[in-house]
Amino acid sequence: MRYSILSVLGHALAGNRRWTPAWRDAAPQPHYDVVIVGGGGHGLATAYYLAKVHGVRRVAVVEKGYIGGGNVGRNTTIIRSNYLLPGNIPFYEWSLKLWEGLEQDINYNAMVSQRGVLNLYHSDAQRDAFVRRGNAMRLHGVDAELLDVAAIRRLAPFLDFDNARFPIRGGLLQRRGGTVRHDAVAWGYARAADRLGVDIVQNCEVTGIRCDHGRVAGVETTRGFIGAGRVGLACAGNSSRVAAMAGLRLPIESHVLQAFVSEALKPVIPCVITFGAGHFYVSQSDKGGLVFGGDIDGYNSYAQRGNLPTVEDVCEGGMALMPFIGRVRLLRSWGGIMDMSMDGSPIIDRTPVDGLYLNAGWCYGGFKATPASGWCFAHLLARDEPHPVATAYRLDRFAAGRLVDEKGQGPHPNRH
Amino acid sequence: MRIPCPHCGSRGHEEFAYYGDASLVRPDPATADAEQAFAEFVYLRDNPAGPHRELWYHAQGCQSWLVVERDTLTHEIRGAADVRSRAST
Structure with missing residues (x-):
């Protein structure tokens, strides 16, 4: 049917x-x-x-x-295609193009939401690396925009822009990136x-x-x-x-990666946001939960669950980026096993x-x-x-x- | 996970840095098939589900390299020894 x-x-x-x-x-x-x-x-x-x-x-x-x-x-x-290397960009861009037509193709609502993926940078050196990546993407026909602090303040005013160690200097935005159910x-x-x-x-x-x-x-x-x-x-x-x-x-080594979701909040996070000074990425699901993650635990594992030091590290990244997250209660965390290649x-x-x-x-x-x-x-x-x-x-x-x-x-x- | 460091006692694994499979042996560069042997040494892994002997460095403790026996299915740690004790046996 x-x-x-x-x-x-x-x-x-x-x-x-x-x-x-x-x-x-x-x-x-x-x-x-x-x-x-x-x-x-x-x-x-x-x-x-x-x-x-x-x-x-x-x-x-x-x-x-x-x-x-x-x-x-x-x-x-x-979902995103903001890669740097010539071996990667065409592949991930083809993937993003397939995402864009997926729901009509398979006649199924996958809730593809191109809300944007914003990678923040915190230093001059990181800005140079992001400019290079954005230019590599654009040379391959992929969308990329460099945002200054004023533009990011309009997009996500809740970020800790003037953090003493990792002030936000700007970001690389791929508007066609986003999330999928x-x-x-x-x-x-x-x-x-x-x-x-x-x-x-x-x-x-x-x-x-x-x-x-x-x-x-x-x-x-x-x-x-x-x-x-x-x-x-x-x-x-x-x-x-x-x-x-x-x-x-x-x-390949198998490693455990943990992911997290908070209790549901009213809409606050407009896109996918990644912290450039640590490893932390967050988006908000349509149900309202903040969905976030960070580093793999870092040791071989097939256990589909991780350990608490990584939970602490991920949450510290979140606190450094958006201090309001400290008032939000964590609902669930879980682990998946990754093929980590060489x-x-x-x-x-x-x-x-x-x-x-x-x-x-x-x-x-x-x-x-x-x-x-x-x-x-x-x-x-x-x-x-x-x-x-x-x-x-x-x-x-x-x-x-x-x-x-x-x-x-x-x-x-x-x-x- | 807590690792029983032979020098420092039981310590949280966050004090350690992980360096992977301890069973790998660096090949002899003088042999005829050294190129192939090094490619396998650097890149290929058994990656077992179950008991795994692996290297951990006690970076925030005694700074010793340890061989830890750990189960990758359960995270149970069965023991740890200094790599130097392994080298002497």
Whole structure:
């Protein structure tokens, strides 16, 4: 059923008793052309674009838990394309363009809100770096504006502009950035893929990858063996564990990132705001809660929960940026497991195992990339060649020295 | 998490800096496959879910490098030793 104002009105008149599930609870078939491991945003987007753009109809997404239970439901919902490096800007800009047309494309209200992303700077050196980044973006056709203090005072008068250590000197604004309702992205892609015949198999954990003469034959799961012509891994957070089933070691460490939401307030924060002197980013959800986060905890973890020193550090960043936040009560905090790659950039590539493809290493920037990640991974799975905007994300770039190190931190996953 | 530093006793992990997998061994640069071995040493990790031996530096304490055994699924810490005691054994 197509969602529209008429369908909403019709169901309302019928007492809302005739709504059907948004996607089928599919049982696994014996064989598929493509099996995607991981029913998160990236896996579901991949399946959708495989079916829609490339006409591959025998596709399954296998998910160990339920749709929306992983990182797609644990992030801080920010979308943006304000990157510096030539390997990154076209990819993230393509993602932002897909976000802009997503809701019409998948016929689902994902609450895409282009309220703007403002990165604050606090020193002359930081201003120079932001000017460089803004110019790099504009050279790639991406919107970027440098704001002075007066303009930021009009936008967000509650900031601590004259902080003794970190006075606010200005900011780089991307107006087309913003936020998206993260759960709706998972549900919308799942429904849209399902409508094109994709089987979404939940509670189906992959326990092994079966290979036959060096070529992938399918996946062993808790619901039996599923044969596949090609297998795509899109299970960031657990990429190393799943890839190890095929004998691969990855340039990835798994780390925990915490996120936070406060009690609901009246509208106060007009856009996404990031603190340039620490690591703190905040936006306000449409329900009113302040959604914020900061650094990863910094040690290997699969625990999906973090420790209190990071909570304190994040809240200190918030207090330094906007002291009023100290009067707000924290409602919830939670953790998600990130694929922290060795250069801070993702991997969308073939693997040494024939027929096995990898989508991994999203660090803590995977949500904004969801549409383009799916688009490019589908392209790779269908055509066996990288999409033009994802050619930098090769698995062999580490050994070959072609790193995409946006922050210039070197091979230390907990610093990206 | 609290790390049982052999010199300072039980201390909060925020006093320490993390340096990752302690099982990595720097390859011999004189061997024929050194280039490949170094690429794996620098970039590839086992990244296990479960027990993990890892390096922590007690930056805000005794400034010793420790090998800590910690479970990455539960954050349980099973022990810590000075890297020098490992080197001597």
